Every structure is written in structure tokens, then in C-alpha cells.
Amino acid sequence: xxxxxxxxxxxxxxxxxxxxxxxxxxxxxxxxxxxxxxxxxxxxxxxxxxxxxxxxxxxxxxxxxxxxxxxxxxxxxxxxxxxxxxxxxxxxxxxxxxxxxxxxxxxxxxxxxxxxxxxxxxxxxxxxxxxxxxxxxxxxxxxxxxxxxxxxxxxxxxxxxxxxxxxxxxxx
Numbered sequence: 001x002x003x004x005x006x007x008x009x010x011x012x013x014x015x016x017x018x019x020x021x022x023x024x025x026x027x028x029x030x031x032x033x034x035x036x037x038x039x040x041x042x043x044x045x046x047x048x049x050x051x052x053x054x055x056x057x058x059x060x061x062x063x064x065x066x067x068x069x070x071x072x073x074x075x076x077x078x079x080x081x082x083x084x085x086x087x088x089x090x091x092x093x094x095x096x097x098x099x100x101x102x103x104x105x106x107x108x109x110x111x112x113x114x115x116x117x118x119x120x121x122x123x124x125x126x127x128x129x130x131x132x133x134x135x136x137x138x139x140x141x142x143x144x145x146x147x148x149x150x151x152x153x154x155x156x157x158x159x160x161x162x163x164x165x166x167x168x169x170x171x172x
Contacts, residue, residue, distance in 0.1 A: 076089050080142070081168070082167060085130065087105070088129075090127045097148075099158065101149060102146070103120065104147075105143070109138070110164075119131050140166075143162045145157065
């Protein structure tokens with residue numbers, strides 16, 4: 001029997017409909033996973049420690065030391081490009097910090113460790129310390145430790161800081 005053009009067609013759920021639903025569902029799930037993975041790797045730089053338990057036990061001691069050093073009034077600036085690192089270290093009165101014997105830098109990536117660098121800076125006068133070395137572009141953490149002789153003649157840490165740097169203009 002022939003059906004007229006005005007009669008409604010019976011709706012049938014076929015295998016093609018199920019296939020379309022499955023492709024749409026898994027397409028959304030996979031797309032969201034890829035998007036979240038991309039955001040996780042491109043925005044959070046993270047911070048890695050060798051032993052989280054030991055780091056947690058040392059936290060209060062390091063925080064107290066950081067507060068004491070920050071309260072000293074020492075002023076610093078750190079800059080880096082693809083060829084060098086420059087560090088200026090001044091006392092609270094704006095003069096170069098006296099008694100400095102060594103400025104050591106551990107330059108590391110926030111998450112990875114295969115590109116880490118460790119070096120001493122050379123004094124250039126007027127509180128400026130520099131090192132010439134090739135540094136790749138991107139985010140770095142500069143952990144700078146300054147040791148020297150204090151007013152009592154004792155060799156000790158004079159200042160320590162960790163600074164996040166963005167190096168541009170170098171090879172990636």
C-alpha cells in the first residue's frame with residue numbers, strides 16, 4: 001500500500017543513530033581531555049622537590065630565615081637574557097653590600113631538571129655580579145645564595161632569594 005505524502009513517517013532508531021551518538025559522546029570526552037591536558041602543561045609550571053616530607057619539615061625554618069633576610073632591607077634585581085645573568089645586590093642604604101665573598105646561582109626549570117645550571121657570578125663592582133652563559137628561552141627559577149663575612153668576621157649566608165625569570169630572545 002502506498003503511503004501519501006502527508007502521512008507522518010514512523011521514526012525508527014537505527015544502528016546509524018547509535019553510531020552518531022557514540023561518536024558525539026566520545027568526541028566530546030576526548031576533546032575535553034585534550035583541552036585539559038593542554039591547559040595543565042601550558043599554564044601550571046609546578047614545582048618539584050626531591051622529598052616532599054623533608055621539604056615540609058624544613059618549611060617553617062626556611063620561612064623564618066626568609067622573613068629575617070627580607071627584613072634586612074637588602075635590595076636586589078635579577079635580569080637574564082639568552083647570553084648572561086646580571087644580579088645587583090645593594091644594602092638598605094643603596095650602597096653595595098659589604099663583605100660578599102661568593103654569589104652562587106642555581107638556575108633551574110620549574111618542573112624539569114635536565115637543563116639545570118649551577119654557577120658563580122663574578123663581581124663587576126658597584127654591587128653588580130654577572131655571568132656569561134647560554135640560557136634557553138622560557139621560565140626559570142634562579143635560586144641565588146650570597147655568602148660573605150659579616151661584621152663579626154664570621155663567614156655566613158648574607159642573603160638568599162629565589163626569583164622566577166622569563167628569558168626571552170634566546171634559542172628555545
